[in-house]
Amino acid sequence: MTTERADVLVKGGLLVSGEKITRSDVLISDGKVKEVGPDLSDRQANRTIDAAGKYVLPGGIDSHAHPVFGDKMDTYSLCAAYGGVTTVAAFIGSETHRHEHFGNTWGVRKYNPDIVKGFIDFAEQTSYTDFICHGLITMRDKDDLDKVIPELVKLGVTSFKLFMTWNPFVLPTESSYSNLMALPDDMVMLVMHHAAHNGGMVMVHAENGTCKAYLEEQFKREGKTSPEYHLKAAPSIIEAEAVNRAATMALVAGSPLYPVHLSSHDVLPVLDHYKDKGLALYGETCPHYLTLTNDMMLEQGYKYKVAPPLRESEDVDAMWSGIASGSLNTIGSDFTGYTRNLKLTGSLSGAVQGDAKEPDPDKLDIFQVAAGLSTLEFMMPVVWTHGVNTGKITLPRFVQLFCENPSKIFGIWPKKGSLQPGSDADIVLWDPSRMQVAGKEHGISDLNTFEGMELLGMPVMTMVRGEVVIDDGKLVGKQGRAKFARRDPNATSYAPHGPSAE
Numbered sequence: 001m002t003t004e005r006a007d008v009l010v011k012g013g014l015l016v017s018g019e020k021i022t023r024s025d026v027l028i029s030d031g032k033v034k035e036v037g038p039d040l041s042d043r044q045a046n047r048t049i050d051a052a053g054k055y056v057l058p059g060g061i062d063s064h065a066h067p068v069f070g071d072k073m074d075t076y077s078l079c080a081a082y083g084g085v086t087t088v089a090a091f092i093g094s095e096t097h098r099h100e101h102f103g104n105t106w107g108v109r110k111y112n113p114d115i116v117k118g119f120i121d122f123a124e125q126t127s128y129t130d131f132i133c134h135g136l137i138t139m140r141d142k143d144d145l146d147k148v149i150p151e152l153v154k155l156g157v158t159s160f161k162l163f164m165t166w167n168p169f170v171l172p173t174e175s176s177y178s179n180l181m182a183l184p185d186d187m188v189m190l191v192m193h194h195a196a197h198n199g200g201m202v203m204v205h206a207e208n209g210t211c212k213a214y215l216e217e218q219f220k221r222e223g224k225t226s227p228e229y230h231l232k233a234a235p236s237i238i239e240a241e242a243v244n245r246a247a248t249m250a251l252v253a254g255s256p257l258y259p260v261h262l263s264s265h266d267v268l269p270v271l272d273h274y275k276d277k278g279l280a281l282y283g284e285t286c287p288h289y290l291t292l293t294n295d296m297m298l299e300q301g302y303k304y305k306v307a308p309p310l311r312e313s314e315d316v317d318a319m320w321s322g323i324a325s326g327s328l329n330t331i332g333s334d335f336t337g338y339t340r341n342l343k344l345t346g347s348l349s350g351a352v353q354g355d356a357k358e359p360d361p362d363k364l365d366i367f368q369v370a371a372g373l374s375t376l377e378f379m380m381p382v383v384w385t386h387g388v389n390t391g392k393i394t395l396p397r398f399v400q401l402f403c404e405n406p407s408k409i410f411g412i413w414p415k416k417g418s419l420q421p422g423s424d425a426d427i428v429l430w431d432p433s434r435m436q437v438a439g440k441e442h443g444i445s446d447l448n449t450f451e452g453m454e455l456l457g458m459p460v461m462t463m464v465r466g467e468v469v470i471d472d473g474k475l476v477g478k479q480g481r482a483k484f485a486r487r488d489p490n491a492t493s494y495a496p497h498g499p500s501a502e
């Protein structure tokens with residue numbers, strides 16, 4: 001019997017993994033899980049937390065977020081912690097002029113490793129949760145990929161996002177942003193080549209940029225700029241086509257592929273086809289594609305503009321069957337934290353706070369509105385309510401989607417997303433009987449996507465590395481102890497001996 005007392009014992013809860021649900025206590029020492037098992041003695045710990053009647057889950061991992069427009073890492077991670085997420089993933093690029101500390105991470109300037117290092121420093125000081133980073137590659141990096149990608153991998157950033165849409169000719173040409181975001185196929189292929197040779201993975205925003213640009217341009221010329229034209233300019237086939245094209249190139253280049261924020265029924269057969277061919281291919285969807293349709297755009301207008309667009313109920317149904325079957329592997333928030341002002345004045349040129357007036361619906365140009373939603377804080381309760389409570393997914397599948405799969409795919413397994421001995425003690429106590437109406441998130445956005453939605457089941461305590469951050473709706477955690485989780489290419493699910501994501 002050990003005489004050294006642990007810090008915390010979480011006692012009497014039902015422990016959920018991606019495999020099973022067991023009655024297990026969790027003993028925590030030095031921020032890590034020390035022991036897991038039924039009926040551990042509380043004499044072993046300095047503090048006992050009563051988890052009776054609660055599920056004990058690994059903290060969620062938000063695989064996809066942009067804490068650089070409205071909310072920065074401080075308020076973004078606060079939304080995360082309130083929502084049961086303990087590790088957040090931020091997209092970091094190379095633009096420096098927009099933020100005093102680390103710039104606008106959408107990155108159209110040349111890549112510079114100091115931006116990523118600067119972001120890590122800044123986030124460690126300001127975040128309430130741990131975090132990982134994804135790199136963003138733009139046209140400006142064209143001649144430096146052989147340096148940029150190995151350097152990022154060395155920093156512990158192993159995934160590289162690029163855009164297959166937002167082609168120059170549809171957007172104002174004076175914007176350097178629009179000229180440099182969409183990569184042509186040969187550049188996509190080159191990024192995949194370098195990713196494959198350095199243990200990395202490519203993430204794609206998959207929409208056929210030419211089709212989208214063409215449709216938007218036609219609608220604008222015809223004066224068709226009301227909210228309904230946002231979906232009409234981005235039909236579901238243009239997503240399926242881009243995923244198909246990216247998957248073909250990834251297979252040829254030998255690169256793993258992670259298409260982000262998938263939204264359409266047409267995309268599922270494409271994913272299944274290339275998975276069958278042996279491509280390391282991981283599909284991500286978002287809580288809004290699982291719950292909301294284009295009706296929100298028709299009823300409430302610009303507030304629900306997101307790219308890809310909210311679609312039809314058959315697409316929502318398809319996303320549920322995709323996450324249940326394994327065609328889709330993760331759920332990310334794609335959070336932007338836009339305020340009304342940012343959304344209406346443009347995410348890159350506008351000010352976070354401002355007095356943008358509610359637009360006249362008859363004069364609104366939907367193509368000028370920034371695309372993005374505030375979805376993080378209620379992401380897990382929304383998926384729980386609409387998925388676990390309805391039987392569309394099991395509780396272990398919920399843990400696979402939010403915890404285990406992102407951890408394995410991004411190379412932080414079993415440190416994150418797991419509660420086995422040795423894992424970080426990132427723990428969420430979940431009360432399945434707690435009801436709430438989604439309110440305003442703890443961020444700065446005044447456009448909260450799920451506001452008003454009735455939810456059953458919510459996190460009531462969030463711990464990051466053994467320290468309580470949120471306790472029954474109250475913030476008790478502090479800034480300054482967040483850690484960047486370095487990723488190991490050899491620990492990813494696409495590595496030869498890596499863990500398999502389901």
Ligand SMILES: [Zn+2]
Nearest residue numbers: 064065066334
């Ligand atoms: Zn995104």
